[in-house]
Amino acid sequence: MAFEVKQLNDALGAEILGLDLSAPIDDETFAAVHRAHLDHLVLVFRNQSLTPERQIEFSKRFGPLDRHPAEDATLSDHPEILLVSTRKRNGQYIGLPDAGPMWHSDISYKKETSLGSMLYAIEVPDRGGATGFANMYAAYDSLPTHLKNAVKGRRGLFLAGRNNAKRDFKKRLTEEQKAATPPVLHPIVRTHPETGRKSIFANPQHTISIEGYDEAEAEEILSAIFEHCFQSSHTYHHEWRVGDLTFWDNRCVAHIADHSRLDDTTYIRHLHRTSIKGDVPF
Ligand code: SIN
Secondary structure, eight states, rough: OOOOEEESSSOOEEEEOOOOOTTOOOOHHHHHHHHHHHHHHHEEEEEOOOHHHHHHHHHTTOOOOOOSGGGGEEETTTEEEEEEEEOOEETTEETTSSOOOSBBBBBTTTTSSSEEEEEEEEEESSSSEEEEEHHHHHHHHHHHHHHHHHHOOOOOEOOTTGGGGTTSSSSSOOOHHHSSSOOOOEEEEEEEEOOOEEEEEEOTTTEEEEEEEEEEEHHHHHHHHHHHHHGGGGGEEEEETTOOOEEETTTTTTEEOOOTTTOOTTTTOEEEEEEEEEOOOO
């Protein structure tokens, strides 16, 4: 199956046009999609019409799926699908309305982090609700030498929902869900297992400190790194269309959602997310 790959932005991202994922794709097409994903880091498959089963099957071509700790925010009968949704039932959110309010890499708070996530847009608002993506290879390549030296060979401490205490999340992890995901250490500069390239693996939502530094030193270094990583020359902001399936590589991409309209009752944003299991970063 031939398809077109159209670069979206100088930093990262490509549209995939002319590929219908509602039926299985052959091995040759899969290999071309895989290559495009490694090259562009974020793929946007336009005009899709996907059942939960098809999204799960397509995601599984890349590896086994992970499950989000907030199991009460998953699709009934399909626990592999996290509902990223502002829809409510009986006055309660049916999923996570504000899954990613700060820059982060999905599941970076587990020992085995995520290979990538797929987010499928079923209902999107007329404005607002974009998702930002940052190229963390480029961020590493251009990181000033003093910051490279500051984190060389060091690990960061990662925690699920670290900022739940600081931020007014609409839906928080329960104490039980948090206890099931104890803090982990990961190298702040990781090597991609498929491309061999280095990237920054730290993010404001989940990375809370750096081993070998006291709290104030770690905070200062992390703030300087984040300011560098998320400058506009490293990022692409995706304005959603219904039928977009976006697939990003959590090993070398960080992302953030714009939730500035969350308190507007007319604001409906409803997406299905699957996450593919990855490896232990090295
Ligand atoms: C996420 O962080 O996985 C969700 C991103 C979004 O809602 O745009």
